[in-house]
Amino acid sequence: MKIDTFEFGNTFCIPANYVGGLKTYLSEVWQNRLKYQSFENLEDNASAKSYERIFHFDGNQLRAKNYIGFIQYQDLRINIYPKIVAQQPQKEEIISKVLYWLSYSNRLQFPFSEISLQQQPFDDWLEAYIYLFAQHAREVLSTQPYHTYQEVVEETSFLRGSLAISEYIQSNWSTGRHQYFQSRHEPFLYDNLFNRIVKYVVKLLLSITQNTNNQHTLHELLFILDEVTDTECRAQDCDRVVLNPLFQDLGLVLSMAKMFLESSSIHHSNDQHTMALLLPMEVIYEDFLSGFIKKNFPFRNPISQKMGFLASNELSQPVFATKQDLVLSFPKVIVDTKYKIRQKQDVKRGVSQNDLYQMVAYAIRSSVENLVLLYPKAWNLDSSIDTFTIEDTLAFPSRKIKIKAVDVDICVDDNQIYTQLAECLF
DSSP, X not given: OEEEEETTOOOEEOOXXXXXXXXXXXXXXHHTGGGSOOSOOOOSOTTSOGGGGTEEEETTEEXXXXXXXXXXXXXXXXXXXXXXXTTXXXXXXXXXXXXXXXXXXXXXXXXXXXXXXXXXOOXXXXXHHHHHHHHHHHXXXXXXXXXXXXXXXEEESSOOSEEOHHHHHHHTGGGTOTTSEEEEEOOEESSOHHHHHHHHHHHHHHTTOOOHHHHHHHHHHHHHTTTSOOOOOOHHHHTTOOOOTTOHHHHHHHHHHHHHHHTXXXXXXXXXXXXXXXXXXXXXXXXXXXXXXXXXXXXXXXXXXXXXXXEEOTTOOEEEEEEEEEEETTTTEEEEEOOOOOOOSSTTTTOOHHHHHHHHHHHHHHTOOEEEXXXXXXXXXXXXXXXXXEEETTSSSOEEEEEXXXXXXXXXXXXXXXXXXXXHOO
């Protein structure tokens, strides 16, 4: 059963007998999310019911919140797409776009964004990730098979390396087989931990994928790794693998394998795999625009996540911390990203009062007169630049604070994004 939905989209139904198990699993997903996301928790109340962070439950009716990605729960697969493309008819282009945005992110360590989908059409997150892993692993392992020195302990008729004393006492001395040794040595092996992890992940993905091309590529990987021992692996095993920094391609294979292992579990009662990879879209959006501006407007000396304080108390202690998404120079401009879709029917043009108050506070605290709010443009809505002017007559000399609210279409090519940003950054 496959369900496609969007952030804060319409409610959908799942079988009633899945609800309890899915809630429990989503609680586990929430608790483990920081394993593959290196960013601070942006929510204030981390002790709230974990599954409510991902979905709103009303009986067996669900509504997605602000995470995109997929959930594979037994035979139920839920794909969640960004709300800004909810009306886009060609959903096959969405995943490659999100991977491109992720390539600019510093806070989300997501190795799949390092490889291009190469115009491969996918409307399923998991199948896209399996494709990226399988294609890259096949290319790397077929051209540079990985051998390494790995410590083993085995019984030999002559001593190799050093004597494994405890194993010798247990297996040989106590059984009267004194003439044989338990040797601890490091042969140069193809059957090593790295290849065992990759083979285990390949078999894991083969049990899940329904895509014919992915199945074919994964079977090719199994053929390449035929001499490697079958063993169950865990995400912690990936940390035991030490790769030469020169082997960046192998490091990427290991990173992707680790992410699959961290996001998966097995329901032993029916031997069905459960897996989820979910990412907060507001972080992706903010990091993409910040990274794009840094790359394409270096002459503006962009500084991201500038910290400060709004006030001080009676003990002269700084209070009310502020964090400006981006500060530009020449001229000085404060940029703040808001992952909200503006509804412009009223005179406020879809800008919330709290957002405007926040920008005014930035302006007063930093003595800046030009500020920009960057909103995402939804696929079916028009973009606009709306300017709000605040006359600060109490200042000497009096000044005008200009705040621009801008819709940025991040689904277009780089040249168009550059033109949109150049037009609004004063």
